[in-house]
């Protein structure tokens with residue numbers, strides 16, 4: 203089963219209101235039943251937590267999990283949400299378990315496993331539905347899912363390791379992130395994305411000059427995704443050249459398509 207990574211429109215850590223956009227970085231998960239004598243290990247505590255949840259609640263047998271991921275972990279590109287969503291989809295389909303909301307369950311288990319601050323329902327929903335999503339992570343509510351025009355693409359700069367996340371510092375600025383969320387919700391996606399991305403860069407200590415310069419070079423939006431460190435820019439498809447060249451001065455750079463609503467459902 204596939205799930206997708208994403209970039210951030212509004213980081214949910216400060217105000218619990220989040221928005222994310224799915225991109226074509228894939229996590230593929232496959233599960234199989236462990237033979238009685240076989241030792242099955244789990245790739246991370248997130249994976250172990252999810253498997254044990256299903257063993258306890260639905261009495262499924264011990265399973266081994268195969269993961270192939272294009273999303274670097276702890277990069278701000280939603281690796282944990284994509285792993286959770288793909289794994290839950292895989293287990294529920296393999297063992298015919300009815301789960302009313304895979305993104306909500308993914309978010310709850312990610313929070314309980316200690317890999318996210320709010321559960322990151324925004325990221326899990328983008329990973330599951332594709333497109334652009336808006337969520338209230340405090341009340342575990344998916345507010346809106348929008349399709350997005352295929353004319354846009356993302357340019358990603360993988361350039362650093364993650365700085366410590368000062369949650370208190372972010373939460374003291376909740377009022378600004380609420381305004382940015384409102385802006386995005388009204389449809390000003392790229393402006394909100396940039397305001398969020400530059401503010402997060404400032405608050406978490408990442409380079410602000412790189413996304414600013416990308417904007418000068420014609421990016422429609424730019425900033426830090428999630429809690430960093432990945433810097434991203436949005437351009438029209440075909441216009442990514444100057445940003446790609448500029449980002450390449452600082453590290454490994456990749457152009458990745460955006461994912462529309464429904465594309466997830468068609469892919470296996």
Ligand SMILES: Nc1ncnc2c1ncn2[C@@H]1O[C@H](COP(=O)(O)OP(=O)(O)O)[C@@H](O)[C@H]1O
Pocket residue numbers: 245246247248249269270271273274275276277278279280281282283285317318428429
């Ligand atoms: N390929 C993978 N296999 C297993 N677990 C993974 C994988 N990628 C990510 N994870 C889990 O997700 C965690 C990273 O989550 P997080 O810090 O939220 O990063 P991101 O910003 O990419 O979502 C890892 O510590 C691990 O528990």
Ligand SMILES: O=C(O)C1=C[C@@H](OP(=O)(O)O)[C@@H](O)[C@H](O)C1
Pocket residue numbers: 210212213214215220221277278279280281317318319320321322324325427428429430
């Ligand atoms: O831990 C969390 O609750 C969140 C982490 C951030 O994403 P990353 O995990 O990609 O940094 C953020 O963008 C998201 O809205 C909520």
